[in-house]
Amino acid sequence: MRPLHQRFTLFSERNDTYIFVPEGEGQSLTVHRSSGDIVLNPPKHTIPYARQRSDKIIYGILGLISLTLTDYIIVITGRTLQGRLMGHDIYRATEFDILPLAPISAFVPPHAVESHLLALVRSHLQGGNFLFSYNWDVTRRLQAQWDSRETDGGKALWEVVDDRFFWNRFLQAKFIDAATASGNPAFGSYILPIMYGTFEVRPTFLHGRHMQLALISRRSRYRAGTRYFRRGVDHEGNVANFNETEQLLLVEGQTTPGSVRPTEDNFAVKLSFVQIRGSVPLFWSEVNTLRYKPDLQIMDVPETTTAMERHLLTQTKTYGPQSLVNLINHKGHEKPVKDAYERYIAELDLADVKYEYFDFHGECRKMRWDRISVLIDRMKDDLEQYGYFQVSADEPAPRKVQKGIVRTNCMDNLDRTNVVQAALAKYTLNLQLRELGILNATDGVDDFEAFSKEFREMWADHADAIARAYGGSGALKSDFTRTNKRTRKGALEDGYKSVMRYLKNNFFDGARQDGFDLITGNWVPRKNPSAALFLIGDPRPLITRSMPAVASFSLFMICAGLTLPRTSDYSLFYYFLLWFTLFSISMVFIIIHGIDYVAWPRLNPPTEIIYYNGPGYRSGHNGKGLNGKEEPSWKKKKWLTSGSRRTKSGVEEVELGTLKKRVD
Known part of the structure; x- marks a missing residue:
C-alpha cells in the first residue's frame, strides 16, 4: 500500500486557502476556502509569501463536514501511541481542530444553531476511541489482509480498508471524490481512514517462548448509535452495535541463550481468531419513558424476513458459516425478543446458519459463573470446525484459515456477550497454544497465573470500552472477566454502573446519538x-x-x-x-x-x-x-x-x- 503522510505543517493565506505541507518529500495540498476545491499542488510548489503558519503539528486530516453556515476541515492535532503491532505503530487520536472554510468574521457572533452543531461534532470527537495507523490497515482482520496482499500493493490505504469500519468515510467523501477525479495516486497519501474501536497489545512469556497477545475490536459505522436509540436491524440488513473482535497471538521463534530478540515483525507464527456481535436482527426497540425498564416494542412487519436474511447472508459471505449464540432471557421482559428471533430464524432456515440458545442468567444464577462451560461444551464442535487463521514465516501459504464465525448477542450485546466471547476466545487460545506445542494437552491458560492475568485484563478493558461507547458506562460482570470469579464487590460495582447507564441513557444519549448521525452522515x-x-x-x-x-x-x-x-x-x-x-x-x-x-x-x-x-x-x-x-x-x-x-x-x-x- 502507498504510505500516508504522518505530519503536516499548516499554512493559511489570508482568508483564501489552507495549505497542508507534508514533512519530508511530497506534494502539498491546498483547500480553497471560498469554493471548497481541494487541489494537489505540483512538486516543489512555493508557499505564498503572505502566509501564516500554524503553531500546531497536524497528524492527519479526518475529513470535511458541512454544517448550516459553512464547511469545516477536521484535523488531528494530538495522538498517543497505543502500541506497536507487527512492526507498525497504532495510534489513538486525542486532540482535534475544526477549521472553518468561511472567514471567521463572516459569522461573528456565530449563529446558535451552528454553535450547537459544532458542539455535537466536538463532543463526538472527544468521546470516541478513534484508532489509526499510517502503514497498516487497522480495519481488516489478518486473514482478509493476507487474502488480498497481492492486489493491495499499489493502492492507497482508503481503497483497501473495510468499508464497514471506515468510520470517517462520510467526512472523507470530498477528498475521495477529488482524488478520484484527479487520478493522481499521490492524493491517497492525504486520506487517513480511522476506526472506532479498541486496540491493545501485550508482550507475554510462556514456557520459554516470547509472544504478543493483541485484541482489536472494530465498530461498524452502519446503524451506529447509543443503547436505546439504535436497536435491531434496518432495511439494508445493518444491525446496531455491530462489532468485529479479533484476538491475535504472535509467537516469536525459539532463541538460543544470549541471542538478541527481534524487535520488529519477525514472528515465527501469527494466529488470528475472529468473533462478531450485533443486535438481534429484528425491527425492535426499547422506548425510554423514565422507567428503569423501558417499554419493549417489536414491529412485526413484512420486511423483517428480508432484512434478517440480508444481514445473515452478508455475514456468511464475509466470514463463512456462522453460529448464532443467543443469550436473551427465556422469560420476563426479554422473552418476546427471544421468541420473535427464533420464529424468524426457523422461517428462514438458512443452510450455513446454526442457532444456539443459552439461558445465561438461568444457568449462572447464584454466581455459578463456571456454568459457562456448559455453553463451551456445546460449541466445541463448531469452534473446531471453524478453526482460526494461522500463518508461519517460513511457509508460503497459511497453515490454517478460519472457515466460520460465532455471532453472539444478548439484549445490549454488552455484558453477557463480553463474558461469553472471552470464554470462547480462551478456549481457542488453549487450542492454539497446544497446537504449537507450547502447552501440553492437559494444560490450559488458567494454569499459568501471569499469562492468564494478561488475557483477563485485556478482555475486561475491551469489554469496558465497548460498553462505554454504546451503553454509557463500563461493562457489567467485568469482575468475572478480570478475576475468573463473580464477587459481591463486583455486584455492587455493577449496581453503580447500572445507575450511571440509566442517567445517561435517559438524559444524555439524545445528544450523543445526534453526534453519531452527524459524523456518519x-x-x-x-x-x-x-x-x-x-x-x-x-x-x-x-x-x-x-x-x-x-x-x-x-x-x-x-x-x-x-x-x-x-x-x-x-x-x-x-x-x-x-x-x-x-x-x-x-x-x-x-x-x-x-x-x-x-x-x-x-x-x-x-x-x-x-x-x-x-x-x-x-x-x-x-x-x-x-x-x-x-x-x-x-x-x-x-x-x-x-x-x-x-x-x-x-x-x-x-x-x-x-x-x-x-x-x-
Missing part, C-alpha cells in the same frame, strides 16, 4: 440555520417544562422546613402539607408524561418507532399521558423539514413531517 444539514431552529428550542408547553422546577423547589422547601423552629408538633403541618402536595403532584405528572422528559435525538427522532401501532408486541404505553397514546409536544411541532438523511446508497431522504421524499 445519517443527517445532513442544509445551508440555512433558520431551518434547524428546533435544535436549540424547547417546544414543550410551559406546564411540562415547569414541573421539574416545581418538584425541585418543593423538595428544597421540605428539607428547609425540617430545620425551622416549631412551637408544637402541628405548627408546621400546613406548611409540609402544601409542599408535599406540590411535590407529589409534580412527580406524578412527570411519571405520567415521562416521554416528554427523555433527552431524545433531535436530528432523527424515532417517532415512527415510539408510536408504531401495527402488528407486533408492545409491553406497555407508559409515560405517554393519561390515555397512553398522546403524542409528545416535541412531535407536534413542524420541525422535521430541516434536514436530510443519507442512505447507504448515497441517496438522500428528506423528511417532510411524516412523509419521506427521495432526493437524487
Whole structure:
C-alpha cells in the first residue's frame, strides 16, 4: 500500500486557502476556502509569501463536514501511541481542530444553531476511541489482509480498508471524490481512514517462548448509535452495535541463550481468531419513558424476513458459516425478543446458519459463573470446525484459515456477550497454544497465573470500552472477566454502573446519538440555520417544562422546613402539607408524561418507532399521558423539514413531517 503522510505543517493565506505541507518529500495540498476545491499542488510548489503558519503539528486530516453556515476541515492535532503491532505503530487520536472554510468574521457572533452543531461534532470527537495507523490497515482482520496482499500493493490505504469500519468515510467523501477525479495516486497519501474501536497489545512469556497477545475490536459505522436509540436491524440488513473482535497471538521463534530478540515483525507464527456481535436482527426497540425498564416494542412487519436474511447472508459471505449464540432471557421482559428471533430464524432456515440458545442468567444464577462451560461444551464442535487463521514465516501459504464465525448477542450485546466471547476466545487460545506445542494437552491458560492475568485484563478493558461507547458506562460482570470469579464487590460495582447507564441513557444519549448521525452522515444539514431552529428550542408547553422546577423547589422547601423552629408538633403541618402536595403532584405528572422528559435525538427522532401501532408486541404505553397514546409536544411541532438523511446508497431522504421524499 502507498504510505500516508504522518505530519503536516499548516499554512493559511489570508482568508483564501489552507495549505497542508507534508514533512519530508511530497506534494502539498491546498483547500480553497471560498469554493471548497481541494487541489494537489505540483512538486516543489512555493508557499505564498503572505502566509501564516500554524503553531500546531497536524497528524492527519479526518475529513470535511458541512454544517448550516459553512464547511469545516477536521484535523488531528494530538495522538498517543497505543502500541506497536507487527512492526507498525497504532495510534489513538486525542486532540482535534475544526477549521472553518468561511472567514471567521463572516459569522461573528456565530449563529446558535451552528454553535450547537459544532458542539455535537466536538463532543463526538472527544468521546470516541478513534484508532489509526499510517502503514497498516487497522480495519481488516489478518486473514482478509493476507487474502488480498497481492492486489493491495499499489493502492492507497482508503481503497483497501473495510468499508464497514471506515468510520470517517462520510467526512472523507470530498477528498475521495477529488482524488478520484484527479487520478493522481499521490492524493491517497492525504486520506487517513480511522476506526472506532479498541486496540491493545501485550508482550507475554510462556514456557520459554516470547509472544504478543493483541485484541482489536472494530465498530461498524452502519446503524451506529447509543443503547436505546439504535436497536435491531434496518432495511439494508445493518444491525446496531455491530462489532468485529479479533484476538491475535504472535509467537516469536525459539532463541538460543544470549541471542538478541527481534524487535520488529519477525514472528515465527501469527494466529488470528475472529468473533462478531450485533443486535438481534429484528425491527425492535426499547422506548425510554423514565422507567428503569423501558417499554419493549417489536414491529412485526413484512420486511423483517428480508432484512434478517440480508444481514445473515452478508455475514456468511464475509466470514463463512456462522453460529448464532443467543443469550436473551427465556422469560420476563426479554422473552418476546427471544421468541420473535427464533420464529424468524426457523422461517428462514438458512443452510450455513446454526442457532444456539443459552439461558445465561438461568444457568449462572447464584454466581455459578463456571456454568459457562456448559455453553463451551456445546460449541466445541463448531469452534473446531471453524478453526482460526494461522500463518508461519517460513511457509508460503497459511497453515490454517478460519472457515466460520460465532455471532453472539444478548439484549445490549454488552455484558453477557463480553463474558461469553472471552470464554470462547480462551478456549481457542488453549487450542492454539497446544497446537504449537507450547502447552501440553492437559494444560490450559488458567494454569499459568501471569499469562492468564494478561488475557483477563485485556478482555475486561475491551469489554469496558465497548460498553462505554454504546451503553454509557463500563461493562457489567467485568469482575468475572478480570478475576475468573463473580464477587459481591463486583455486584455492587455493577449496581453503580447500572445507575450511571440509566442517567445517561435517559438524559444524555439524545445528544450523543445526534453526534453519531452527524459524523456518519445519517443527517445532513442544509445551508440555512433558520431551518434547524428546533435544535436549540424547547417546544414543550410551559406546564411540562415547569414541573421539574416545581418538584425541585418543593423538595428544597421540605428539607428547609425540617430545620425551622416549631412551637408544637402541628405548627408546621400546613406548611409540609402544601409542599408535599406540590411535590407529589409534580412527580406524578412527570411519571405520567415521562416521554416528554427523555433527552431524545433531535436530528432523527424515532417517532415512527415510539408510536408504531401495527402488528407486533408492545409491553406497555407508559409515560405517554393519561390515555397512553398522546403524542409528545416535541412531535407536534413542524420541525422535521430541516434536514436530510443519507442512505447507504448515497441517496438522500428528506423528511417532510411524516412523509419521506427521495432526493437524487
